[in-house]
Amino acid sequence: MLNGKKFASILTITAMLAGFGMTGTIEGASRAELAAIHVDQAGNFQYWNNDSPAKKKLVAYVQKVTNPKNPDFIPVKHRLAVFDMDGTLLGERTPSYTDGVFYADRVLHDPNCKVSEEDKKFAQAYWDAISQRKPVPPEIEKNLYHNLYAGLAGMTPESLDTYAQGFMKKPVIGLTNLTYGEAFYLPMVEVISYLEANDFTCYIVSASDRPLVRALVHDVLPIAPNQIIGSDPQIVASHQGQTNGGSYQMTQEDTIQYGGLDRVNEKMNKVSSIVREIGIQPVLAFGNSSGDYSMFRYTLKDNPYKAEVFNILCDDTQREYGRPERAERDKKTSAENGWNTISMKNDWKTIYGDNVKKTQ
Numbered sequence: 178m179l180n181g182k183k184f185a186s187i188l189t190i191t192a193m194l195a196g197f198g199m200t201g202t203i204e205g206a207s208r209a210e211l212a213a214i215h216v217d218q219a220g221n222f223q224y225w226n227n228d229s230p231a232k233k234k235l236v237a238y239v240q241k242v243t244n245p246k247n248p249d250f251i252p253v254k255h256r257l258a259v260f261d262m263d264g265t266l267l268g269e270r271t272p273s274y275t276d277g278v279f280y281a282d283r284v285l286h287d288p289n290c291k292v293s294e295e296d297k298k299f300a301q302a303y304w305d306a307i308s309q310r311k312p313v314p315p316e317i318e319k320n321l322y323h324n325l326y327a328g329l330a331g332m333t334p335e336s337l338d339t340y341a342q343g344f345m346k347k348p349v350i351g352l353t354n355l356t357y358g359e360a361f362y363l364p365m366v367e368v369i370s371y372l373e374a375n376d377f378t379c380y381i382v383s384a385s386d387r388p389l390v391r392a393l394v395h396d397v398l399p400i401a402p403n404q405i406i407g408s409d410p411q412i413v414a415s416h417q418g419q420t421n422g423g424s425y426q427m428t429q430e431d432t433i434q435y436g437g438l439d440r441v442n443e444k445m446n447k448v449s450s451i452v453r454e455i456g457i458q459p460v461l462a463f464g465n466s467s468g469d470y471s472m473f474r475y476t477l478k479d480n481p482y483k484a485e486v487f488n489i490l491c492d493d494t495q496r497e498y499g500r501p502e503r504a505e506r507d508k509k510t511s512a513e514n515g516w517n518t519i520s521m522k523n524d525w526k527t528i529y530g531d532n533v534k535k536t537q
Contacts, residue, residue, distance in 0.1 A: 313421035411436030
């Protein structure tokens, strides 16, 4: 069992990245190199296998809906694509969801984090499970979001972003030559670049903590902060106390702080978030779990435009901590619902880069 001291020592290991090549051996990418990834309108993908059925399906779709002479043409203002975050755009087995690892790191190792002993015990129990890649106990899983946001309470947006910058430089647990700020799936970074080149607007619609997702995405993906939707902490004034926000008047002395959990953006809540915050039905949706199924169904249901869904299967056990049994279930569910699947194992030439290796 890993204790807090061992966890801290692991997190201080220096992650050294080799050079990042566009040809030959594909190595891990820095955040600047991730941001420089570009796919043109024609789809000159580097990180997908040439015979990938999913890539061919996506390219054929985009060619149809961007051609004004095609009956499936979609006007630019309706070219909306939505993406889940963990397990869709970046790793979710590192060793768990990124916001969960961020939460445990802060509660257990940040002296400025003032939480109760009960919260610290909760964080330690959560870490003891995920660090050994064991199932999180049901009582921990049930209350994870509430305790996660207890660990963020009192932080200002600026202090959370500052802590996130340090966290993103720490090496990923279980993978070599990779930091948390670099743990994006190279093939999916290409998908966003490709869609942007074809005048799609891309949104992230995640169950992960929205402020952390914004920090992770900043300067890496061409997605603005207002195009990121996630689970939300309460946002309060520093002197507000228990007064309802509809009654409290902010003063000159107040600062903006995060409070406890406000809303978990999962399942049907993803749909309500899209309707509330975007107001346009997506024509493309990408996800990887049952938390995305409502978003998938909303994308396809009674859509006036041709729409497609892509479900990413965690079936790679050589380059990633895949879960073949779950991947098979997801593949079956996708077939039953008419969703496309993306196989990490068979569709992707690389995941993080060829010098990123499993260690556990």
